Amino acid sequence: MFAVVCLVLMAGYPVAFSLAGTALAFALGGMAFGVFDAGFLGATPNRLYGLMTNETLIAVPLFIFMGCMLQQSKIAENLLESMAELFKGLRGGLGVSVALVGMLLAASTGIVGATVVTMGLISLPTMLKRGYSPSLATGTICATGTLGQIIPPSIALVLLGDVMSSAYQQAQRMQGIFSPDTVSVGDLFVGALIPGLILVLLYIIYVVAVAFIKPSAAPAHGSLEGDEQRREVRLWHDLTPPLILIVAVLGSILAGIATPTEAAGVGALGATILAGLRRQLGIRVLRDVCQQTTRVTCMVFLILIGAAIFSLVFRGYGGDDLIHGLFEGMPGGVVGAMIVVMVVIFLLGFILDFIEITFVVVPIVAPVLLKMGLDPVWLGIMIALNLQTSFLTPPFGFSLFYLRGVAPPEIRTSQIYRGVIPFIIIQLFMLVLLSFWPELATGLPDYLYG
Template structure:
């Protein structure tokens, strides 16, 4: 059987079973093991076991359950509610101010928790009703929360970046440093869009009346709510950038910060720790199974000899090396509409990374572009995770169609940011080169 037919059967089987709704880890691992058996026989299983064994010895993996545990604790502390009160007072006097304040809170949450979805649930519960009560347009509110909620996988610490580093072999610390400026860029671009549109269409995001803006004393007192989140960010990112801890050790610092926050808010009790621990075990177990499946997939893909064929296909794309990168971004964008971001990462990266490196591009830079595409995937119809998180907490009058429509302009803003990072790669590489 020719390599072309074998490759089509392999990837076709993967997509077929994924679209049937079967668990990704078992589809990826099961199909890969079957193809390995018929390609190389029983002996090929030892190769998969050897790769898994070597990965399980990686100290970096310890960061995943720690960051997940930190996120599970912070979700229930009340930090988000106090942060929103502060942003409400400081930004409410601007047209679109509550929306911009919500973006800032999402960015702070992203810098604390490392996963997408936490900010969507928190802001959907707190900020959405508050903005709509004050005359904000429904689409504006939904789009802001969807966009900001996705930054959890871009602004470090990020579990998606840890997985990328494990698959690609790049430094986790460099990935974390590379994500900071792109995260700020996307936040600024989105805030500019809100300001411009609010100025042109004031009815979409009106400024709060003077009586709702608070006194200067209230504003200054509200700033206390920012202290704990900043402390946690400094404990995690500051310790990495300062060379005090590794990313894994910084995850432990983050857990300590989350426990301090829970204690300050008087939520540190056995029930909280028990629930957070159980959810952490479940999510970490899922991630580990996906990693096992990824090794089986990588072994099957390499054993079929598909790499030279894929490289040949990519070489035929017009536009040279940049044409190849653009094609990869388009493929990732389309897959993001229908597949789980972790699944996309495990299916595409073994194919893309050798080509990216052979073309002379920086894998750190490509990794940030890839993660931004995954973030866009979280917010794009029909199967973006953030869309469904939000649908689960919005008032009954808001339909899935409303949520789908709200993300369109914000996706375009994110794409502009992605293009800027492609044109000016120094935005990504500056901090990794500075700190490492």
């Protein structure tokens, strides 16, 4: 089934229809030969109804709306110019500014495509004009754009939280435990904060190191304005709106005041108010934002439906029992099983999007790993970090496509590919750090929620 899905995707068919079509073809073929129980297909309506009425997933269109509205309000453009002024005179200062602004955009929007395109349009011409190496400039922009995958509020964490919650309950049932405990999206949000900030720090260290080892690749730049006081006022003026929005969204979750879904509503309203205060809100803008939100939301949920049908048929053929048996008998026990899963997810990231991996692969492997005793929050953050690399790995890394679409013609695709390799290595190094120190992901949730 996996092989056929990959072949159909390579042929250029849409992901959602590839998943559902392959599953239905295997189910019908199995019923014709009497090797597949039609009762599994009979569970499809209930499964899909459960997806459509899942309150957690309401956060998806709300966070998408928030990100699209912030993109229209031009917050990123003003913020980058002000942040660049703050690091003037420092080798690699503009690259550091891009990393920090990417972090703030990730914490404000949670949408990778919007961040990469915005940063590519705004910062790439400036970095090239000031003498930055094309590979370093494009790699920094692509990598910082993917921070929206791991820094909350991340749509990937919302989707992964819902899948991990189901996997956790399934793992408990495997052990004969019937408990209402679940893994919430809020747990993953809190657990991702420290790893996400460490990843930003590693990006900055790399950019500064390159600037000092090879000054011509990331030269220092001078000030764009002469008035120091005016620059400080402008910085705070541009920095305050996204910080207020971040505090409103993440602060309400961390304080236990709001669920992630309710916080998404706060973020959507806050982004609309910010756009209005900046006089960027009008009928045309509102229409465009609603159309973008509807388009992306429909794509996500259609893939979710296709993945649900695929997983049902996979279970109908006993695939989950097969995976369970393989993991149980694997050399190295839970460590060996975890390494295999991480390697498989990383390799699948070369050809599949994070949504397909989240809805197809994670529901199959996560229950078995959780049953073997892994912490659900730590496992969720490890998978999220691994999925983040799928945006950078050629040939189908979406960040590479996003930047290629807005990069100047003189930037070669090979330069973009070379630029992201060091950042892929940094992300893999972060996975190693987290595997040796799980407390980086579990410490803050344990401290806040016990």
